[in-house]
Amino acid sequence: MRALVSALSGALFGLGLLVSGMTDTARVQGWLDVAGHWDPTLAFVLGGAVLPMVLVWRIAARRRLALLGAPIPPMPEQVIDARLIGGSALFGAGWALAGFCPGPALATLGWSGLGGTVFVLAMIGGMLLHQALLRRRAVLAA
Amino acid sequence: MLWNHIPQAWAYGLAGGLMIAAAAALLLLVNGRILGASGILGGVVDGTGAGNLGERLAFLAGLIGLPAAAVAVTGAPAVHASHDLVLMALAGGLVGLGTRMANGCTSGHGVCGMSRFSARSIVATLVYLAAGMVVFFLARHLLGVI
Numbered sequence: 001m002r003a004l005v006s007a008l009s010g011a012l013f014g015l016g017l018l019v020s021g022m023t024d025t026a027r028v029q030g031w032l033d034v035a036g037h038w039d040p041t042l043a044f045v046l047g048g049a050v051l052p053m054v055l056v057w058r059i060a061a062r063r064r065l066a067l068l069g070a071p072i073p074p075m076p077e078q079v080i081d082a083r084l085i086g087g088s089a090l091f092g093a094g095w096a097l098a099g100f101c102p103g104p105a106l107a108t109l110g111w112s113g114l115g116g117t118v119f120v121l122a123m124i125g126g127m128l129l130h131q132a133l134l135r136r137r138a139v140l141a142a
Numbered sequence: 143m144l145w146n147h148i149p150q151a152w153a154y155g156l157a158g159g160l161m162i163a164a165a166a167a168l169l170l171l172v173n174g175r176i177l178g179a180s181g182i183l184g185g186v187v188d189g190t191g192a193g194n195l196g197e198r199l200a201f202l203a204g205l206i207g208l209p210a211a212a213v214a215v216t217g218a219p220a221v222h223a224s225h226d227l228v229l230m231a232l233a234g235g236l237v238g239l240g241t242r243m244a245n246g247c248t249s250g251h252g253v254c255g256m257s258r259f260s261a262r263s264i265v266a267t268l269v270y271l272a273a274g275m276v277v278f279f280l281a282r283h284l285l286g287v288i
Contacts, residue, residue, distance in 0.1 A: 002173050002194075002196075002197050003196045003197050003199075003200040004200070005168060005169070005172045005173050006169065006173060006175075006197040006198070006200040006201040006204070007200040007201065007203055007204040008168060008204060009165045009166075009168045009169040009173075009177060009201060009204065010165070010200065010201035010202060010203065010204030010205035010208075011204035011205065011207065011208035012161055012162075012164055012165035012168065012204075012208075013161075013162055013165035013166070013177060013179075013204075013205055013249070014204065014205040014206070014207075014208050014209040015161055015208055015209060015212065016158045016159070016160070016161030016162035016164070016165060017158060017162065017209070018158070018209045018212060018213070018219070019154055019157055019158035019161060020154060020155045020157070020158020020159055020161075020162070021151055021154055021155055021158065022155075022158065023209070023219065023221060024219065024220055024221060024222055025221060025222045025223055025224070026220070026222040027151070029278060029282075029288075032274045032275050032278040033278055033279075033282065034275050034279070035279050035283055036282065036283065039151075040152070041151045041152055041154075041155040042155070043155075044152045044153075044155035044156045044159060045155040045156070045158055045159040045162070046159065046252060046253070047156070047159060048155065048156040048157070048158070048159020048160045048162070048163065049159040049160070049162040049163045049166070049253045049257075050159075050163075050252075050253055050256055050257045051163075051257075052160060052163040052164075052167070053163050053166055053167065053253060053254065053257030053258075054257045054258075056163070056166070056167040056170060056171065056257070057170075057257055057258040059171065060170055060171060065174065066170065066171055066172055066173055066174030066175075067171060067172045068172055068173055068174070069174075070173060070174030070175070071174055072170070072174055073170075073174065073175070073176055075258065075260060076245075076260065076262060078260070078261050078262055079262065080261065080262060080265050083243050083244065084243075084244050084245070084262060084265060084266055084269075085244075085265065085266075085269050086240075086243060086244075087239070087240045087241065087242070087243025087244030087245075087266075088240065088244040088251075088265075088266040088267075088269035088270040088273065089240070089269055089270070089273040090236045090237075090239055090240030090243065090273075091236065091237055091240030091241050091244060091247060091270045091273075092240070092269065092270035092271065092272065092273025092274035092277065093233075093236050093240070093273055093274070093277040094232070094233040094234065094235070094236030094237035094238075094240060095233075095237060095248075095270060095274045096273070096274040096275070096277040096278035096281065096288075097229055097232065097233035097236070097277065097278075097281060097288060098223070098224060098229070098230055098233035098234065098237070099222070099223075099224075100223070100233065100234075100237065101179070101237065101247050101248040101249075102179035102180040102183060102237060102241060102247045102248075102249070103179035103205070103247070103248065103249050105234075105237075106179060106183065106202065106205050106206055107205055107206065107209045108209065108221045108223070109206050109210070110206060110207075110209065110210025110213070111210065111213055111218040111221065112221040112223045113221070113223055113225075114225070114227065115223035115224050115225050115226070115227065115230045116221060116223040116230075118227050118230045118231050118234065119223065119230045119231075119233060119234035119237075120234065121231075121234065122230065122231040122232070122233070122234025122235045122238065123183075123234040123235070123237050123238035124183070124187050124238060125234070125235055125238060126234065126235040126236065126237060126238020126239035126240070126242070127180075127183070127184045127187040127188055127238040127239070127241075127242050128187060128188065128238075129235070129238070129239050130184075130188070130238070130239050130242035130243060131187075131188040131189075131242075
């Protein structure tokens with residue numbers, strides 16, 4: 001049941017990305033191109049997603065458990081450190097160069113061609129690199 | 143009608159955004175999980191999500207499968223993915239490393255975190271937006287590499 005809900009959510013997310021136009025890297029890069037031909041579409045996508053979610057979080061806050069029994073995820077510890085800021089800066093740089101963030105890169109994997117496939121494989125590589133760096137730090141700290 | 147004056151792309155953006163919210167609401171209220179594309183994939187890649195691997199794979203199957211099936215029927219809209227494979231490898235690597243360091247991307251921090259007023263997510267979103275705009279400016283207008 002949980003897997004079925006996850007699959008439905010993933011499918012709806014993918015369809016939303018497709019409908020919103022965020023699967024077009026040129027449109028995403030247009031949003032970042034504040035000094036050129038700026039395209040504000042992404043603000044409508046983000047607004048359309050964030051505003052209803054404010055209400056959803058209010059509903060979630062009134063219940064301790066989700067419908068299938070898992071706890072509602074607690075607010076993460078509010079650590080604002082170099083990892084958060086540095087990581088977000090690296091992510092923003094990659095996002096700008098390709099016009100892809102993780103969701104749209106995955107959603108278009110079926111037809112984005114060699115460039116899209118290379119991006120996703122390299123993204124997985126970057127995630128493995130992160131894991132290797134964490135391990136190395138743990139070894140050095142021990 | 144006001145609607146007639148809104149560019150079509152903005153209306154589609156809003157409609158797609160609402161669908162993204164519905165997807166995030168479904169995952170949160172039914173499964174008790176946060177919809178974050180980099181977190182869901184990252185947990186599969188580095189093994190930290192081994193405890194709920196099935197859910198993660200199901201989400202990814204839906205995310206990759208339904209758009210692929212939809213465009214097989216409607217025709218594929220342009221992705222405009224760059225053919226510069228070195229650039230795409232560099233960009234993908236930065237996105238993978240950066241989102242794991244920061245624990246989230248546009249969906250996890252931008253949609254789910256900002257909407258619960260998480261300061262971490264608001265800072266992350268402002269930083270990747272600013273970095274994206276600066277790097278785009280440098281790469282497109284100054285260096286001309288994209």
